[in-house]
Amino acid sequence: MLETRSKISTALYWAFVWGCGLAMLAFMIGPILLALLMSFNSGTTLRFPPEGFSLRWYEMLFDPIASEPIHTAAKNSIEVALSTVAVVTLITAPAAWALARAPKRFAGSVEPVLLAPLVLPSLVYALAALLALSLLGLGPSFLAVLIGHAAVFAPLMFRTVLGLAQRMNPALEEASATLGASRARTFLRISLPGILPGILAGAFLVFMQSLDNVSVTLFLGDPGRTMLPLRLFAMLEESLDGRVAAVSGVLILAAALLLVTLQRFGGRDAR
């Protein structure tokens, strides 16, 4: 009797783990696969199941005349994203490197300030930044979006670089200095290669987040310069055509590339 009960309980356990576990795995990845599937749809509407295979939405998306607004928006967004990555790298990489070597008490008191944007909703920050801008008498602008994105996304790179810098053996740098290498040479040959994977992984994360962000871009951006996430957001609300699916396909590919980069360079700390 007891034997049968424990057998049933064990069977239920495995049924739950495998059955529900695999179902939830499908639930998590399914929508992404669906968006990808819809982008190859040959029908005129986003009906499910798709009517046939075609690349027409991609052709239309890459057509410079028909999709001119999307191209302009993408160009503007990529400009902001690249500039954000540059600014973030310049301030973040040296800071993470220095803090990994700084006294524990100093690092411990500064890190929460530098990581705060990770837990603060970017919507609230966007509002605060717009308020600061208007009190200074400035309008929304490219520079405002750039600084806003840099402030919100800098912690992403700070984390990936800090993780690597903390694990680096300080004896390597000391040895290099003892052997007569100049500071610049030690930095270029020893320190930089050590943290470069973190910079790369962080740069990719910052780039993608900047490309995706709606609230900061919406509040601080010049309304005359459309940005990609806002354009897509508008397309989702108004004219849901197949090009949204095609853009999604491109962005999913970018996310997959990011994933590979993180796995290769970012290591554990990137997540």
Place this chain on the structure above:
Amino acid sequence: MIRKETLLSWPMIAFMVLFFISPLLLLAGISLRGADGSWGLGNFAAFLSDPFARGVLTGTLALGAKVTCFVSLAALPLVMLYWHAGKRLRGLILICTLLPMLTANVVRTFAWVVLLGRNGPISQTLLGLGLTERPFSLLFSETGLIIALVQIELPLLLLPVFAVLNRADRKTLEAAEVLGAGRWRAWFSAIFPQIIPAVLAGWVLVFASATTSYVTQSVIGGARLIYLPQFVYREVGVLFQWPMAAAISILLLASTGVIMLGLTMLARHERLQGHA
């Protein structure tokens, strides 16, 4: 004054204080400014005494709570599967968790617009099975919004827990099994306590993200379902009510902060119990 080894960290510290911390302090300051130029908690009182606004606040907090609850239910079998999985399956689960998280939010929202729509797979499947007579749409309903948010926020809970499981001690589970505990009991008594701090950390992320996801809320929820982010946007973008918008944001932050603080204290408490 500034020590040499910390010198390189000062540009970033200055940048964050100037461009991140000070705007937020400004926001907190202006939320205390009344319409007549006086200072005080008038905006908060006005917001909380307006039944509609209060409804939006409680609706937003309820949305966060519901999403967190369903995310936890969905995460449980996945976490158990991850624990039992071999190296390959673990890798697959990790990819399936990271890919949606790294994909643009607009893309994930788009996928749910198709999934929940009248011609989407959910409606079509139920129609095909004869469970419903007419195609239906879950768009612009709270049910649809919650389903979408659960999928979108699920990785935020899973990743911290997976990180703990990677380091978790297999021996406690084996010991529990040797001592005759059934599968369920062995899991819940030996493994579950180890992941509680990570779960609490994940809850904070899920709750904060679900309550402030402006894009998903407005595209899937539609214009009739109003949550705090849309409310704030209306105050600023349409009505130019800065102090009021600031007060609402501070309320939003404060409610998330209180929950975060509560959960952190709970995590400490659990850990103390574990040592006793």
